[in-house]
Amino acid sequence: xxxxxxxxxxxxxxxxxxxxxxxxxxxxxxxxxxxxxxxxxxxxxxxxxxxxxxxxxxxxxxxxxxxxxxxxxxxxxxxxxxxxxxxxxxxxxxxxxxxxxxxxxxxxxxxxxxxxxxxxxxxxxxxxxxxxxxxxxxxxxxxxxxxxxxxxxxxxxxxxxxxxxxxxxxxxxxx
Numbered sequence: 001x002x003x004x005x006x007x008x009x010x011x012x013x014x015x016x017x018x019x020x021x022x023x024x025x026x027x028x029x030x031x032x033x034x035x036x037x038x039x040x041x042x043x044x045x046x047x048x049x050x051x052x053x054x055x056x057x058x059x060x061x062x063x064x065x066x067x068x069x070x071x072x073x074x075x076x077x078x079x080x081x082x083x084x085x086x087x088x089x090x091x092x093x094x095x096x097x098x099x100x101x102x103x104x105x106x107x108x109x110x111x112x113x114x115x116x117x118x119x120x121x122x123x124x125x126x127x128x129x130x131x132x133x134x135x136x137x138x139x140x141x142x143x144x145x146x147x148x149x150x151x152x153x154x155x156x157x158x159x160x161x162x163x164x165x166x167x168x169x170x171x172x173x174x175x
Contacts, residue, residue: 027052028076035154037174040086042154044102046075049163050149056164057109066125070107071115073124074161075150079103081120084174090116090159091136091170103127104161104168105135112138112168114159138168 027049034043055061063072074080082100089095091114099120105113119131142165150163160169 030077031151033152033154035156035174037156038086040084040097040174042082042084042086042088042172042174044080044082044152044154044159046080046150046152047077048150049076051146051164052148057106057166061109063106068103068125068127070105071127071129072104072106073127074102074104075124077124079117079120079122079124079126080152082116087175089171089173089175090114091138093134093136095133100133104138109166110140112140112166114138114168114170136170138170141167141169143167 026047028047030045031048032043032045034041056063058064063069066072080102082095082102084095084097084100087094087096093116095116101117101120101122103115103117105115114136116133116136117127117131118133119126119128138161143162146165147162147167150161153160153162154172156174157172158169159172160167162168
């Protein structure tokens with residue numbers, strides 16, 4: 001039996017190998033952020049795209065061309081992966097320990113909704129709403145300066161996504 005965690009790591013490893021073989025860094029490099037509380041780890045793996053002078057959000061923006069729009073893979077390349085060793089609560093949504101995929105509903109660029117999806121290991125342009133564990137409104141703010149490269153931050157009480165002229169966060173409680 002193959003461990004489920006391996007399904008999440010393979011796309012990032014493959015992207016790194018292909019980019020290294022070509023001798024140039026990937027345009028959307030693989031990233032990982034993690035936090036441990038009480039001996040339990042919560043982590044996110046994602047590919048971090050850059051703005052590179054493009055319009056990202058709203059009508060005609062880069063994301064509006066994705067097949068899953070207005071649902072966004074919350075990163076680039078493979079879908080953004082959430083792994084949690086403990087039950088967590090994301091903005092009121094109870095998420096049991098395990099592996100999940102994060103998407104963000106960006107139909108309104110100023111009012112995002114975090115989607116926790118039970119399907120894992122897929123490329124980012126594969127989304128099935130019937131696999132949603134749940135959806136949570138995100139708190140929106142504007143960063144003091146444009147955030148060129150997408151980044152996630154995990155704190156003991158908050159999950160934050162920053163990119164372009166958007167900061168979106170949800171309360172995080174690790175049980």
